[in-house]
Amino acid sequence: MLISIVLGILIFAYATWMVISFIKKSRQGRCAACALKDSCDSGCSAVSFEERQQILSSTTHHTK
Amino acid sequence: MDIALFGNPNTGKTSLFNHITGSYEYVGNWSGVTVEKKVGRIKQTNRSLIDLPGVYSLNPLSKDERVASLALLENEAEQILNIVNADQLERSLYLTTELMETGRPLVVVLNMVDLAKRHRVTINLERLSNRLGVKVFTTVARKGDGCQDLIDFLKNEPTNHPSSFSLNYGEVIESAIREMESVMAQKGDTPRRWMLVQYLNDNGMICDLLDEKFPELRGIRQKADEVLRETTGKRIDDVIYETKMAYIRDVIADTCVLTKEKEVFKFTAFIDRIVTHRILGIPIFLLLLFLVFQLTFDWLGTPMSDLLDQWLSGPVTDGIQKALDAMGAVPLIKAVILNGIIAGVGGVLVFVPQIFILFFFISLLEDSGYMARVAVVMDRLMEFIGLNGKAFIPLVIGFGCNVPAVMAARTIEQPKERLLTILITPFMSCSARLSVYALFVAAFFERHQALIVLSLYVLGIVVAILIAKLFSFFLKNEKSYFIMDLPPYNVPQLKSLLRSTWDKGKGFVRKAGTFIFGGTVFIWVLSYFGPSGMDVPIDKSFMAIVSSVFAPLFAPLGFASWQAVSALITGFLAKEVVVSTMNVLYFVPKGVTLSGLLPHYFSPLAAYSFLVFVLLYTPCLSTVAAIKKETGSSKIALFSIAYSFIAAYIIAYVVYILGRWIF
Amino acid sequence: MKLSEVKINEKLRIEDFGDMDSQMRRRLKEMGVFEGKSVKVVRYCPLGGPCLLECEGQLFGIRKKDTLCIKGELV
Numbered sequence: 001m002l003i004s005i006v007l008g009i010l011i012f013a014y015a016t017w018m019v020i021s022f023i024k025k026s027r028q029g030r031c032a033a034c035a036l037k038d039s040c041d042s043g044c045s046a047v048s049f050e051e052r053q054q055i056l057s058s059t060t061h062h063t064k
Numbered sequence: 065m066d067i068a069l070f071g072n073p074n075t076g077k078t079s080l081f082n083h084i085t086g087s088y089e090y091v092g093n094w095s096g097v098t099v100e101k102k103v104g105r106i107k108q109t110n111r112s113l114i115d116l117p118g119v120y121s122l123n124p125l126s127k128d129e130r131v132a133s134l135a136l137l138e139n140e141a142e143q144i145l146n147i148v149n150a151d152q153l154e155r156s157l158y159l160t161t162e163l164m165e166t167g168r169p170l171v172v173v174l175n176m177v178d179l180a181k182r183h184r185v186t187i188n189l190e191r192l193s194n195r196l197g198v199k200v201f202t203t204v205a206r207k208g209d210g211c212q213d214l215i216d217f218l219k220n221e222p223t224n225h226p227s228s229f230s231l232n233y234g235e236v237i238e239s240a241i242r243e244m245e246s247v248m249a250q251k252g253d254t255p256r257r258w259m260l261v262q263y264l265n266d267n268g269m270i271c272d273l274l275d276e277k278f279p280e281l282r283g284i285r286q287k288a289d290e291v292l293r294e295t296t297g298k299r300i301d302d303v304i305y306e307t308k309m310a311y312i313r314d315v316i317a318d319t320c321v322l323t324k325e326k327e328v329f330k331f332t333a334f335i336d337r338i339v340t341h342r343i344l345g346i347p348i349f350l351l352l353l354f355l356v357f358q359l360t361f362d363w364l365g366t367p368m369s370d371l372l373d374q375w376l377s378g379p380v381t382d383g384i385q386k387a388l389d390a391m392g393a394v395p396l397i398k399a400v401i402l403n404g405i406i407a408g409v410g411g412v413l414v415f416v417p418q419i420f421i422l423f424f425f426i427s428l429l430e431d432s433g434y435m436a437r438v439a440v441v442m443d444r445l446m447e448f449i450g451l452n453g454k455a456f457i458p459l460v461i462g463f464g465c466n467v468p469a470v471m472a473a474r475t476i477e478q479p480k481e482r483l484l485t486i487l488i489t490p491f492m493s494c495s496a497r498l499s500v501y502a503l504f505v506a507a508f509f510e511r512h513q514a515l516i517v518l519s520l521y522v523l524g525i526v527v528a529i530l531i532a533k534l535f536s537f538f539l540k541n542e543k544s545y546f547i548m549d550l551p552p553y554n555v556p557q558l559k560s561l562l563r564s565t566w567d568k569g570k571g572f573v574r575k576a577g578t579f580i581f582g583g584t585v586f587i588w589v590l591s592y593f594g595p596s597g598m599d600v601p602i603d604k605s606f607m608a609i610v611s612s613v614f615a616p617l618f619a620p621l622g623f624a625s626w627q628a629v630s631a632l633i634t635g636f637l638a639k640e641v642v643v644s645t646m647n648v649l650y651f652v653p654k655g656v657t658l659s660g661l662l663p664h665y666f667s668p669l670a671a672y673s674f675l676v677f678v679l680l681y682t683p684c685l686s687t688v689a690a691i692k693k694e695t696g697s698s699k700i701a702l703f704s705i706a707y708s709f710i711a712a713y714i715i716a717y718v719v720y721i722l723g724r725w726i727f
Numbered sequence: 728m729k730l731s732e733v734k735i736n737e738k739l740r741i742e743d744f745g746d747m748d749s750q751m752r753r754r755l756k757e758m759g760v761f762e763g764k765s766v767k768v769v770r771y772c773p774l775g776g777p778c779l780l781e782c783e784g785q786l787f788g789i790r791k792k793d794t795l796c797i798k799g800e801l802v
């Protein structure tokens with residue numbers, strides 16, 4: 001019985017965690033299935049072009 | 065200090081990056097493989113190397129090229145590693161002169177010296193280094209030759225002198241630069257010469273930046289342009305270009321010896337005569353695809369999958385069952401492990417051999433340089449639908465996974481074409497869908513597995529083209545242009561092929577162990593519990609009740625069983641889940657496989673219609689998220705869900721009706 | 728003579744890009760194809776598809792309509 005409970009908890013906890021983290025990652029647009037994802041420190045596209053453009057236009061350091 | 069890697073597309077940036085950082089990136093023999101900057105740690109150091117998308121100049125035309133120019137503007141690239149194609153020195157050095165103008169410390173890496181040697185080009189390195197005033201290394205990044213020297217050099221934290229390189233562009237331009245400098249200085253900015261040169265060179269990005277703060281510059285530029293036109297009849301950007309080219313030619317004349325006029329390699333020319341043949345080009349492409357599927361399914365993949373399946377459903381299941389019995393596990397636990405996890409996850413894992421074989425051949429085609437030819441052959445077709453041949457590259461990447469394919473659309477210069485490409489990419493049959501095909505072709509079309517799968521891939525392409533044509537009527541037309549670089553063919557290297565196969569395929573395996581595992585457990589829960597409690601007959605489970613509501617919707621397509629509908633619903637999360645759901649929901653008695661069972665539930669025609677639907681319907685969650693991210697619009701993401709569902713429905717319906725009519 | 732009139736395996740020395748799209752022209756320049764360079768026609772793809780060119784040992788493809796703009800002299 002004890003073994004069943006332990007197994008049950010393990011299985012369901014792992015499953016829940018995996019589903020939640022997958023959905024979270026996917027929704028962020030992080031590439032869950034992307035071939036590069038592992039070796040890619042920048043998280044595939046940590047900052048999109050538009051965001052970057054925004055950051056750029058809000059600072060002036062680039063003309064200094 | 066961070067070092068940024070700059071270079072023309074397809075000069076071996078990614079290969080070099082892999083060698084000196086020890087990480088592994090995706091290498092392909094075509095332009096546009098690196099679409100977003102990637103960061104790696106240089107071996108034996110703690111310095112970062114930033115891999116940037118390939119550019120021909122600092123004047124970006126497409127979205128991905130902007131990433132490279134921005135790295136300079138944002139001071140991200142404190143030091144520059146400029147990879148130069150020794151075999152195409154003249155055009156590679158153009159970027160080098162632009163980079164040297166920025167004044168950042170710079171190291172030149174002459175790559176592809178093996179090709180240069182084959183073209184009988186000898187380069188005097190010392191001379192070149194002196195002339196450019198920078199350190200020069202030579203490498204063959206494909207094999208890793210010369211990379212250690214480079215690492216050793218970078219390891220010792222070289223105190224790299226900023227370069228003081230500058231070219232004289234002639235009196236008119238120089239005085240315009242001086243004038244601009246004084247305008248900017250008056251406003252308290254320290255002007256950077258390279259930005260002004262770029263400004264005069266009509267670099268859109270820099271123009272936008274400077275015009276906003278210094279509206280006076282526009283007039284100065286215009287004036288200089290007019291003066292130049294009057295006196296020399298040339299445009300300002302042409303003068304800048306010619307000055308740089310004159311310098312480069314001078315350097316090359318001084319440092320290189322060409323013993324023979326350059327020609328395309330015989331081998332490359334020979335293969336090209338065949339694969340870009342006027343009439344046979346497209347048939348050859350289809351034939352190659354067919355061969356790949358033949359190997360993936362009939363010849364190699366299916367026998368291996370069958371073995372794996374027998375092993376999983378035989379010894380492994382028995383063993384686990386015995387172990388569970390011995391431990392005295394309760395029925396609930398036994399059921400979740402045996403009917404849930406082993407059936408569901410195992411059902412996906414048996415297709416690992418096929419996936420890996422497919423990826424092996426995709427890698428082979430990519431690495432060889434053939435894909436660039438396909439893009440050319442396809443350009444005519446793509447032009448017809450308002451896209452250019454380059455859009456074919458994201459589409460081919462989509463055969464692996466749609467997410468990077470959506471991202472790869474950044475290499476397309478025109479916004480409208482990019483949007484169109486993003487919208488049609490999900491119709492490219494990704495490897496996740498392959499597991500669904502593998503399951504069904506084994507069950508229904510044992511004789512013609514490769515042909516059926518090929519038909520689905522081609523259907524995906526055809527639908528993508530038709531839909532793009534349809535959309536192109538609604539999107540405003542832009543000028544479209546097309547230039548495709550055709551690199552020389554590479555003889556594939558087994559080691560790098562295996563590596564890139566593993567790299568693509570391991571995501572599939574990992575996903576099976578993580579998300580598919582989790583998803584399967586939940587699907588099992590929904591099929592085990594029902595309103596009346598635990599261990600209900602599967603027809604009375606929550607899953608059955610919910611899915612039955614939608615099932616009639618699919619009756620016209622030939623498959624109204626609630627299990628099929630559940631599989632489609634859960635398949636939105638990831639398409640492999642279709643397979644695991646079916647394995648869980650169709651109770652498979654011992655000694656029978658799911659493929660053996662399916663014919664009780666589907667007619668072959670309904671099975672094909674189901675495959676068509678799976679191919680085309682709603683892109684998976686990750687792809688939808690990528691679409692949203694790349695287009696910056698939730699509306700477009702929702703639209704892509706809705707329209708592909710409708711398209712899938714209509715086409716599966718037509719296929720089913722036509723099929724019934726014929727057979 | 729226009730590039731589009733050049734036969735396969737003949738070489739044209741470019742003199743003028745005519746009214747080619749400016750972005751296209753810039754890209755060609757960046758790839759090392761500009762006035763004074765010689766290009767060889769390697770192949771015309773069917774149905775008015777792209778044209779394969781060779782310039783100094785490097786192969787590339789451009790569209791038919793762009794070959795109409797490039798003018799030069801046979802060499």
Ligand SMILES: Nc1nc2c(ncn2[C@@H]2O[C@H](COP(=O)(O)OP(=O)(O)O)[C@@H](O)[C@H]2O)c(=O)[nH]1
Pocket residue numbers: 071072073074075076077078079080090091092093094095096097098118175176177178179203204205206207431432554
């Ligand atoms: N012959 C030869 N091929 C190379 C060399 N370096 C890279 N390649 C090949 O050139 C192609 C493009 O390489 P990749 O690293 O993807 O270039 P990127 O587009 O600049 O990132 C690949 O097929 C490489 O195998 C080299 O030094 N010599």
